[in-house]
Amino acid sequence: MNTITQTKEIPVVGQYDIVVCGGGPSGFVAAIAAARGGANVALIERYGFTGGMATAGLVAPISVFNYNGKRVIGGIPWEFVERLAAIGGAREEQPLGNITYSPEKYKITAQRMLLEAGVTLYFHSYLTGCRKDGDEITHVIIENKSGAQALGAKYFIDCTGDADLSFHAGAPMQPPGKILQPASLIFMLGNVDTDALPMIRHAKQGVNYHDLAMREILEKLREKREVPLFGGPWYCGVLAKGTVVVNMTRVQANMADNREATNAECVLREHVHLFTELLRQNIPAFSEATLLTTAPQTGVRETRRVKGHHTLTGDEYLNAVNFPDAIARGCHPVDIHAAGSTGQRCEFLKSAGFVPYRCLTIPGFPNLIVAGRIFSADGVASASIRVQASVMGIGQAAGAAAALAVKAGVDVSQVDIAELRATLTASGANLSE
Ligand SMILES: Cc1cc2nc3c(=O)[nH]c(=O)nc-3n(C[C@H](O)[C@H](O)[C@H](O)COP(=O)(O)OP(=O)(O)OC[C@H]3O[C@@H](n4cnc5c(N)ncnc54)[C@H](O)[C@@H]3O)c2cc1C
Structure with missing residues (x-):
């Protein structure tokens, strides 16, 4: 392939404790959690609104908050649903806790919660790269109508759905599956x-x-x-x-x-x-x-997933293995759409599963946390947890962890797990049963 070399000076337009890349279900919740944890937070989003697949992809409903009628995913994700319901934008279906929603009310509710938390928004801004100093990411590069811009931060959270920041930073990825799940235009x-x-x-x-x-x-x-x-x-x-x-x-x-x-x-x-x-x-x-x-864009079920400190396997997840560092839950069936046929593997869970924090961090990347469907999991575990309620839960954990890392000044893999779990539980997350 022919290449060209282009060098340019890029203005640094902001310096933050935490920059969250991608404002989908995991990203907007991560940004709120990080800001509520006391950090100075910016959120980058390529569209002029948040919600990711929920709004730009029109994939509905929001699945699922409950297992057998019992709420499994609480915290900020459920607070968001309550705020949405309060303006007539959400209806819960029991016993699953599936949420039928208005995409427009979703956008305004997420935006209000972000602004109330004090998050600085960079809309219409496409993440195109990053700058590193040794193992640490120092800046992300965004492109928008003003040209190329850099945002500096102590910590970064990748919620792009496609692991764009992790990819640009050179993070290891899961070996690609035989075939990716198909894409669908809603x-x-x-x-x-x-x-x-x-x-x-x-x-x-x-x-x-x-x-x-x-x-x-x-x-x-x-x-x-x-x-x-x-x-x-x-x-x-x-x-x-x-x-x-x-x-x-x-x-x-x-x-x-x-x-x-x-x-x-x-x-x-x-x-x-x-x-x-x-x-x-x-x-x-x-x-x-x-x-x-x-939908403004075709819905994407599966692209890149990072290879973290731990890769959650389908066996662990389906057997509901509880980890000492469990920080999020999932209760949706394993839902694998066939790429080359009209088929679907839909496997219902025996009980709600757990996600350990080690799946959100990557060896050799001390100031990067990932959240959403790109977290470190195999194709089976991921095929359940990728749905909206569970990735919101992972987003909250990522944001809270990054805020704790800012306070302690530590590598993201050194975050105090007991404190992280206590923070999440205090906000309504259910991590134990
Ligand atoms: C066809 C289809 C049907 C589905 N059905 C359901 C369902 O019924 N229920 C359910 O709960 N889930 C469903 N899902 C799954 C679910 O919607 C996604 O897995 C979930 O939205 C993932 O959240 P995320 O935050 O990880 O990523 P995304 O939702 O993909 O959000 C990523 C965000 O990052 C932004 N972004 C990406 N790259 C960049 C960049 N380089 N620069 C700046 N911004 C960037 C995007 O614009 C987006 O806002 C479905 C998915 C598909 C594709």
Whole structure:
């Protein structure tokens, strides 16, 4: 490959205790937790709003806070849901603790909580690299309408969903799986008879809420090669009568590769129009449906995950091994979407699992913590914990840990675990049962 060399002076526009990269479910919660821990915090986000896959990807609902009707994930994630519900932006479905939400109310609630906590926001800012001094990251580089800018910090939290900061810093990654889980472009339909679509509510434990009637039709069409790859279909309300988001497109792509990501967007946009028409023709509740919007970006289930001090395995997670440094929980089924077929492995848990702090730190990276779906786990453990409620819990732990590291002036792997767990428990996290 041809290369060019470009050198330029980059202004340092801010100096913080902690910079959080990525404002998705894990990142916005990490930033709030870090700021509430007393740190001076900045959050970088490539879009003009927070929420990541929840808002830019329109993946709904927020899954899941409960196991068998018992709340497993509390703390800031649950406080966020309560704030969202208070403005009519969330509805809990028991016993799972699935949250149907309004994406617009999600954005405003997250933004309010961030600003109330005193976090400095850098929106429309794309993280493109970092500067290191020995093992320590000293600055992250962002690009926005002002050009390239640098932000300095004592500690950094990578919540980019694709481990962008860890990647630029040269952190080790998990060996890529055989095939990455597929990407899906979610679309929103209006003028739907939502009362005639019971599966937009996700109420029972142990049920995969997809539309079996539509699936049968699609499978027959696929035998005749008349439809592309699909998943589900899964439908979810957005708390607006007549409006649903639909999750049924599917393409095999490495969304951390720009060429593949561009192709995926183009291919899936075509598929959205085709599937909208098929839903209108085949499912009475959709007969008058109109395509309101596609998500701003294709939803990404899996790209890079870091290789941390510990890699959480499916065995440990499914057997609910409790670790002395457990800092977050997960209770969603293991949910692996097949990249090359219409299939899905959905394995329900016997009990809620645990995430140890050692999965958030990386040997040789003393001031970097990761949170969200990039944490150090194998494909099975990750396929459960990647959902929103659990990554928010990991985000809170990462933010609280970074704030403790600022106070103690220690390497992130030296954070006092007893103090971290006590901080999380005091804020409502359930780490013990
Ligand atoms: C199709 C699909 C369906 C899903 N369904 C559900 C579901 O029903 N329920 C559920 O709970 N979960 C679901 N998920 C999973 C869940 O949404 C994600 O795993 C979760 O959002 C991950 O959170 P995160 O914070 O790690 O990353 P993300 O949500 O990806 O957030 C990352 C954030 O970082 C920003 N960012 C990324 N790179 C940069 C950069 N270089 N510079 C600046 N900003 C950057 C992004 O804009 C984004 O805001 C689904 C996912 C997909 C793809």
